[in-house]
Amino acid sequence: VQLQASGGGLVQAGGSLRLSCAASGRTFSSYGMGWFRQAPGKEREFVAAISWSGGVTYYSNSVKGRFTISRDNAKNLVYLQMNSLKPEDTAVYYCAADTTPFRAIVVAATTEYKYWGQGTQVTVSS
Numbered sequence: 001v002q003l004q005a006s007g008g009g010l011v012q013a014g015g016s017l018r019l020s021c022a023a024s025g026r027t028f029s030s031y032g033m034g035w036f037r038q039a040p041g042k043e044r045e046f047v048a049a050i051s052w053s054g055g056v057t058y059y060s061n062s063v064k065g066r067f068t069i070s071r072d073n074a075k076n077l078v079y080l081q082m083n084s085l086k087p088e089d090t091a092v093y094y095c096a097a098d099t100t101p102f103r104a105i106v107v108a109a110t111t112e113y114k115y116w117g118q119g120t121q122v123t124v125s126s
Contacts, residue, residue: 001025001097001115008093008120011085015124019080021095021117029073032098032106034113035080037091037122047093048080049106058106063089085124092119 007019021033034049048059048069057069068081078095096113098106107113 001028001031003095003097003115003117005093005095005117005120008122010123010125013085013087013124013126015085016081016083017085017122019082019093019095019120019122021078021080023076023078023097025076027101028076028097030101032100032103033069033071033078034096034098034106034108035069035078035093036096036110036113037089037093038119039091042091044094044110046108046110049108050078051104051106052098052102056104056106058108060108082122085122087124087126090122090124092121094119 002024005021032051035047038044050057050069066084071078095117097115099114
C-alpha cells in the first residue's frame with residue numbers, strides 16, 4: 001500500500017480543513033487507517049483511526065469532538081475533517097495503514113502501522 005496525504009495549508013484559528021489520504025493497491029479496504037501528526041521538536045502523536053470497514057473510529061482526547069475521520073473504500077480514500085482548529089493543531093499530518101488486515105479494533109500506537117504517507121503541513125494561526 002502506498003499512501004499520499006494532501007489538503008494541508010494555512011488557516012486561522014477556528015477554521016476548518018479537510019485532509020485526504022489517497023491509497024494505491026487493491027488491498028486498501030482490508031486495513032484500518034490512522035492519522036498522526038508531528039509538531040516541530042515533538043514526537044509523532046496519534047490523532048484518529050478508523051477500522052477497515054469504517055465501522056469503528058477512535059480519537060485522541062485533544063481532537064475528539066472537533067475532528068472526524070472517514071473513509072471511502074470504493075475510491076481508496078481516507079479523510080480527516082478538522083473543525084474548530086487551534087494553533088496547537090499545527091503540525092505535519094501523516095496518514096498510515098495498519099500492519100494487520102481486518103483487525104476488529106483500531107489501534108493508536110505508531111508501531112502498529114506499517115505504511116506511511118509523506119505528510120502534509122497544517123498551520124493554524126492565532
